[in-house]
Amino acid sequence: MASGEPNLQDCPYICPSERGKHPGSQQYGVAGGGSHENPYERPYVPGQVQPPVHKVYPAGSPPTYLPQPTESTSGDFLGMSGVGPWAAGHLDWTPQAGITGVRPVVDKYSITRYSTGEWRRNNEAVLTPRATDKAIAMEKQFKKEIADTFDQIQNAQNDSNNNLKKRVKDLSSWQKKVEAAEHAITEEINILDEYRARLKAACRILMLPEAIAKECLELRTSRYEPDLVRDDAEQELVNEVAIVGEIRRVFTETLAKAENQMLKNKAAKAAIESDWSDKMLTLKVDKKNLRMSPESSLILAHPGVARWPENGTTKEYWEHYCSESIRNCDDVRHESENLRGDLMTAITKGAQDLKTQGDRTNMALVDSIVATQQCCDHLEKNLKENLQKTADVENLIDYLNESLRKVDASTKLSETRLHGRNYERPNVENCRDEAQYALIAEHKLIKEKAEALRGQARQAEAVRSELMKYRGELEKEIACKRKSLSINEDRCARARAHMPTPEDFAAL
Known part of the structure; x- marks a missing residue:
């Protein structure tokens, strides 16, 4: 200064x-x-x-x-x-x-x-107020910051709650879809199991027509030699056995496919149930998180959890997995439905084919029975005629023998007369007179007629033998035809009366 x-x-x-x-x-x-x-x-x-x-x-x-x-x-x-x-x-x-x-x-x-x-x-x-102003300013600032912090935390919690609500909604939607797919595959498994049981029953039923056809073939082997032929009925029975074998092969292959499809259905059900269980647990966790608040009594400190888990996936992959899981389940279910259609087609068509072949076999058997019956009737008629002819021939033979006896008496008469005239007339009286010529001519005629009658008797005996032989043949043929009729009309018909019908297959 x-x-x-x-x-x-x-x-x-x-x-x-x-x-x-x-x-x-x-x-x-x-x-x-x-x-x-x-x-x-x-x-x-x-x-x-x-x-x-x-x-x-x-x-x-x-x-x-x-x-x-x-x-x-x-x-x-x-x-x-x-x-x-x-x-x-x-x-x-x-x-x-x-x-x-x-x-x-x-x-x-x-x-x-x-x-x-x-x-x-x-x-x-x-x-x-130095520190007081600072404290007031600090308090005001801190309270504002704390209020902003709590507002931000509340906004973040509200955003998290909204996202959790959206997530719960999405999970609920997918859970319902998965549950519907699980119910559908479960119902399909039950239906396929019923169809598989029907197919097994159809395979067991096939044993009956096969046994009937084989029994008929075996019964027809008991026919006698002349009727032991491969006729239409025999061929139809063989075809019936072959058709039953083909139907059984188709049924067996379809049953194997059904068993394989059942394994696929159960695997798809296990996968969709696992997905459903995971979604239920996740839905439970998210609903529990959604119900929580800072005042909840269940909240605890878990340090180090604010990180992505090692096995975590993206939302796109999660949506893709959910859709693929349901699609795979639906594909397996549709495949099972198609197999059920093929299974029922096999049963229905097999029953119809078996019924058609059974009708063909029955018709062939009826035709064979009718032909055999007609032949048997004709044989019986011939047998009656044969018996009548045999009786007539035997009467003729008796008449011829009686005639021969009469001719023998005439022969003896003629020979006795000639013997007396030849050996009893003396000397010149023993001449060749007209009586001698007449007696010799008579003896010759009688001899000729006797030989003719003997020839006729032999012919009658031969005819009688032929008639007797024919009678045996007729009786044998009639017995053969009756045996065939008994087999075809009685035993085979009784056996074929138990043939299963398409209604029996449809009622399985």
């Missing part, structure tokens, strides 16, 4: 240039106005002390314990000089005078270091 310039912070009572004056002294005054005069500048005169006068501050001034707008920078001056009746010492000038003001006087009653202005400024400094 220059030496000629006055210092506003210097005490007017110390500085010689401005002694007795103070920059702010004009601002102080009594109620009536006028400048303040320090009575301690002059020597004490009794009765000079004035009554107390209250200081008046401008309107709107702060409290008196705080700095006033009328104060100087050095604070209020003391109404006591460095010398006087009460001065017990002298003033010290220090380098802190510009900051703290002039050091007050020190007497025997008190040691005062600060001025009133300094005291007021100290009060202001003490009363000024």
Whole structure:
């Protein structure tokens, strides 16, 4: 500071240039106005002390314990000089005078270091809320940040809850689809199992027509030699056995396909049930998470869980897996449905073919029975005629024998007459007269007729033998035909009456 310039912070009572004056002294005054005069500048005169006068501050001034707008920078001056009746010492000038003001006087009653202005400024400094403002600002800022934090956390939780709700909705939708697919494949397994049981029953039923056809073939081997032929009925029975074998082969192959398809259905059901179980557990977890809140009693600290799991998948793969799981299950179910259609077609067509072949066999058997019956009737008619002819021939033979006996008597008569005439007539009387010629001619005629009758008798015997032989043949043929009729009409017909019908296959 220059030496000629006055210092506003210097005490007017110390500085010689401005002694007795103070920059702010004009601002102080009594109620009536006028400048303040320090009575301690002059020597004490009794009765000079004035009554107390209250200081008046401008309107709107702060409290008196705080700095006033009328104060100087050095604070209020003391109404006591460095010398006087009460001065017990002298003033010290220090380098802190510009900051703290002039050091007050020190007497025997008190040691005062600060001025009133300094005291007021100290009060202001003490009363000024430094850390409090900082604390208030910090509190306001932190509360705002905490409120923002909780708002952000709440928004994040709301977003998570919305995403969880959407996820639960998606899971519920897929779970219903998977459950529908699981119910469908379960129903298909039950239906296919019923169809498989029907196919097994159809295979067991096939044993009956096969046994009937084989029994008929075996019975027909008991026919006698002439009727042991491969007729239409025999051929149809052989065809029937072959058709039964083909139907059994088809049934066996279809049954193997059904068994394989049943394994596929069960595998598809196990896969879809596993997917359904996973979705149910996931749905339970997500619903549990959706019900949770910061006030829940089930929440715990799990450090290190904010990371992607090692076996985690993407949402696209999850959707692809869900759709593929349902599609695979539906494909297996459709394949099973098609196999059921083929299975029923095999049973229905097989039963129809078996019925058709059975009708062909029955018709062939009927035709054979009719032909055999007609032949048997004709044979019986011939047998009757043969018996009649045989009786007639036997009567003829008897008549021929009787005739031969009569001819023999005539022969004997003729020979007796000739013997008497040849050996009993004497000498010349034994002549060849007309009687002799007549007897010889008679004997010759009788001999010829006897030989003719014997030839006829032999022919009659031969015819009788032929008739007897034919009779045996007829009786044998009739027995053969009756045997065939008994086999075809009785035993085979009774056996074939138990042939299964398509209705029996359809009722399985």
